[in-house]
Amino acid sequence: MLAKPTGGAARIIPALDTGDLARAEALAAALAGRCGVLKVGLELFCAAGGPAVAAIARHAPVFLDLKLHDIPNTVAGALRSLLPLRPAMVTLHAGGGPAMIAAARAEAEKAGADRPILLAVTVLTSMDAAALAATGVADTPAEQVRRLAKMAVAAGADGLVCSPREAALLRADLGPGPALVVPGVRPPGSDAGDQARIATPAEAVAAGADWIVVGRPITGAPDPAAAAAAIAAGIPD
Ligand SMILES: O=c1ccn([C@@H]2O[C@H](COP(=O)(O)O)[C@@H](O)[C@H]2O)c(=O)[nH]1
Secondary structure, three states: OOOOOHHHHHEEEEOOOOOOHHHOOOOOOHHHOOOOOOEOOOOHHHHHHHHHHHHHHHHOOOEEEEEEEHHHHHHHHHHHHHHHHHOOOOEEEHHHHHHHHHHHHHHHOOOOHHHOOOEOOOOOOOOOOOHEEEEEOOHHHHHHHHHHHHHHHHOOEEEEEOOOOOOOOOHHHHOOEEEEEEEOOOOOOOOOOOOOOOOHHHHHHHHHOOOOEEHHHHHHHOHHHHHHHHHHHHHOO
């Protein structure tokens, strides 16, 4: 499994959110020396599939963020299909429950020591308390994140996707072990867009994030490599 980063640029995961594989490859080439991992998400994977993962992996380890969420047998089968792509990280929704997470872990183990880090997505960073309430959850996002995180780690997740607002709470609950991968990160002054629970890169790392996911503030910048370098310069070790 990929080791946790110790500081600086290695903590940064740019999200290559585009349906254009040539654009994603150009971004990957520009960003490879400025980050630790590159994220392939739903937009790129739906457009270009496995070959996109292989192309991006030529530049840096790949975080394959597909947020798997289905019955245990189907999620295990999806993992079986994805493992030959050798992603460094894979996401599944914690809301799929302990049996789904355990099935994914059992399947991932078949890849041996080189297996991906399995990350359980807790409450999407785009959701505020009102959006969560609309799904029938009356608790605050922080309470729901903590509940899902404890369940997911007990069921076999190696780590969690949470917002920077919950990172310190999860460190207090779960200790230093689980990998915390944190989107909803915005450099000071950047547009939040559709993200609801945000903090700066420095705040996210200080709260306990191992990796921070940054998409539009990097990929939408006139010089994405310079934007990533500026973020790295502001991150404490
Ligand atoms: O809760 C989550 C889980 C995943 N994401 C993903 O991270 C990036 C964030 O992109 P920005 O442009 O920096 O907002 C994106 O690919 C999401 O799919 C998330 O934002 N929140």
